[in-house]
Amino acid sequence: MGKSIKRHGLLKVAELAGVSLSTVDRVLNDRGQVSDLKRRKVLTVARAMGIRPGLPTPYTGPMLVDVLLSDSASDHFKRLEAAFERQAQRLGAQLTLRLQRWAESTPQQLLDALQKPRSRRHGMIVIAPDTPAIHQALNAIVQGGTPTVLLTSNLPDVQGAVYVGIDNHAAGRSAGRLMSQWVGRQPGVVLLVVNSLAFFAHQERAKGFIDVMAQHAPGIRIVGPIECFDDDELTGAAVAQCLAEQPLAGLYDAGSGSLGIQAALTHADPKPVWIGHEASALHAALLRQGAMSLVLDQDPEGQVQASIDYLMHQHGMIDSPPQLPLAMKIVIDESL
Known part of the structure; x- marks a missing residue:
């Protein structure tokens, strides 16, 4: 009777996994000669049915x-x-x-x-x-x-x-909401810098930031998004050019390049609101100095x-x- 019940259970596994009974037997007894895909299907079904404890891994070795x-x-x-x-x-x-x-x-x-x-x-x-x-x-x-x-x-x-x-669209929206509260009616533009718009994350951050700024600070013009490819020199040059052309009220760097920004802002007066990404040692120092306003970290x-x-x-x-x-x-x- 016990063997009959066991065989019925194995037949059910074979049916649900879409494989033969012999394949189920080879997988559960770890005899090999079964593809990783079939092995994983059998073990998933067996685990869901509670067929037996101590099931083998879906592959041999690490x-x-x-x-x-x-x-x-x-x-x-x-x-x-x-x-x-x-x-x-x-x-x-x-x-x-x-x-x-x-x-x-x-x-x-x-x-x-x-x-x-x-x-x-x-x-x-x-x-x-x-x-x-x-x-x-x-x-x-x-x-x-x-x-x-x-x-x-x-x-x-x-x-x-x-x-x-993280939800990158929400990250951009959060940066936009905080930026809109800080810059208020201050004169100047807000610069938006990204790594590369080839990455969906940076598309989403830029879109979220622009949408919220348009809603809560419609009088503030946004320059960008400017792709700087996480390069300090390119990022610093983008900030320096913006400063040379008009007052800079705020800066959202959705990528990296903080050393370039720090250098470009050395003689800026007043300092713009600066929101960046990642909780790094450099950003901790810049926050303590008051150069950066806020950092979003994606853990x-x-x-x-x-x-x-x-x-x-x-x-x-x-x-x-x-x-x-x-x-x-x-x-x-x-x-x-």
């Missing part, structure tokens, strides 16, 4: 995860990379993180990494620009059964991937943890998925 980050030298990316290194050390027996950098000036490098992986992968974490070719490549990967995390910058046209990051360490938790949950290695979306943090001098 989970192989490709992490594809752009080559930005900003504090955000430095924090991301350091957080991935810490997680790799902590989870070395369970997880292998294969970190690769691609040049933002050469998106074909990312396309090659997506389409020609060095070996099989069980998951992927990627920061990607908003282009049709990237959409197509990522959709093919997700549809092929590889759990995929879009980190920091979302791509709504990529179906089935999970986005791990890159939390992004890394949530990305890995999502992939581990997808593979049945942990029980609970991460809580998404992640919360944005607002930092001022009094909260340092």
